[in-house]
Amino acid sequence: PATSRGAMTLWAMDPAARDAKLAYKALRKKGGDRHAWVLIEVACASSPDHLVAVRKAYCSAYGSSLEEDVAACPLYKEPLKQFLVRLVSSYRYGGEHVDGELARAEAADLHGAVAAKKQPLHGDVVRIVSSRSKPQLKATFQHYKQEHGKAIDEVLEGNRNDKLSAMLKTAVWCLTSPEKHFAEVIRSSIIGLGTDEESLTRAIVSRAEVDMKKVKEEYKVRYKTTVTKDVVGDTSGYYQGILLTLIGAE
Template sequence: MVLWAMDPAERGARLANAALAAAAAKRAISDQHAWALVEVACASVPDHLVAVRRAYRSLFGCSLEEDAAACPALQDALRKLLVSLVRSYRCEAELVDEGVAGVEAAQLAEAIRRRKQPHGDEVIRIVSTRSKHQLRATFRRYEQEHGAGIDEDIAKHSSSQFSKILRSAVWCLTSPEKHFAEAIRYSILGFGTDEETLTRAIVSGAEIGMERIKEEYKARFKTTVTSDVVGDTSGYYKDFLLTLVESED
């Protein structure tokens, strides 16, 4: 309830700070804490990230990118990706350059499919700077020319933590329902519930588009968000999450 009641920019700032603090305390960043940074940086509109950075500075007395860059839990490649994402400001214009899309699709394929180096500088540059419309065009060209989506190839050609976080960034930038569906599913699998991830995914997902998330969840996991929340939570916590998820057949 506290998260939902917050101003979205303050919520994003606090979630990012909490993720970095948890990673620093453990001297290792979990996928779930890296997800929090990716969600803040990529899942919403560019102006939201600007507002988050402004709120972060006001709340914590330093910049989000400074804290990400200084986090001792981040290895070089992942640090570079996350810092590049949180400092980004993407153009919102719908204009797409198909020539650039073709060139950059080839650069991505070279790094991911041939060299198996998704952490390459060109990959980070493209993912962290191009507009969402331009990225969609690039990823379409990638799939047309190579017969597989870039997210599929990232998972196929590398199993590193960097690759997992890169795939989450690709999803958040172009089809965030895929990322939030996976985050919700992860949080309820296995013994116990990852309430931190589940709460963040549903609260943030409700603002991104819960209907699309529910459709994606049902298609991929052959069950519903509602039934899994009911089966894994209880009490007022369950009731509040179901309010955000809304009715589901």
């Protein structure tokens, strides 16, 4: 069946080519913010070098750049479009160095925009989230929590009816704790009417060799059940077999 073939095809691909293909498809799908999730995952949930490899793979496969295709995509309006363009075209510092003063200052900038002005994709926010290294952002988010008593993702979660807050939360998670995001993708593809096989396959295939152990732990803590149990309850046959192999023992 198509689902198991799709899963096998994705699994067999080079990771950069796989992400390029996922991004290409996401830019051509109407409806729902889930397709923007794909672009955020590709841009934020891996290393800076991986994103460069994805952009190269995208250019060779589709004859245009990922950045220009995101910028030209009619599905996204400003300021979300600008945010997505900045994310996919970023090249972050990959080292461990953190500037504490900068983290404190930028935590204040984020709080001013997100909590005070309720503008989750304000210019400062976009600049900070799309350009800083992951260790730097972790330090900034820690300062945010220390100063304001609430983590930035909790603040964004509180504005859950606001699409821009939801997108920023996805980026924050993908940058600093991708297992939270992918646990949510798996859960939301299973719960509800019918399975969203595409999202389920994408999450499991793309994290299988990255951080599946963490995703499984996060899932257990948050949903009081296991990924294995939910996948068994919701899929069948050869497709189920492939997913369970990628998930690994629990």
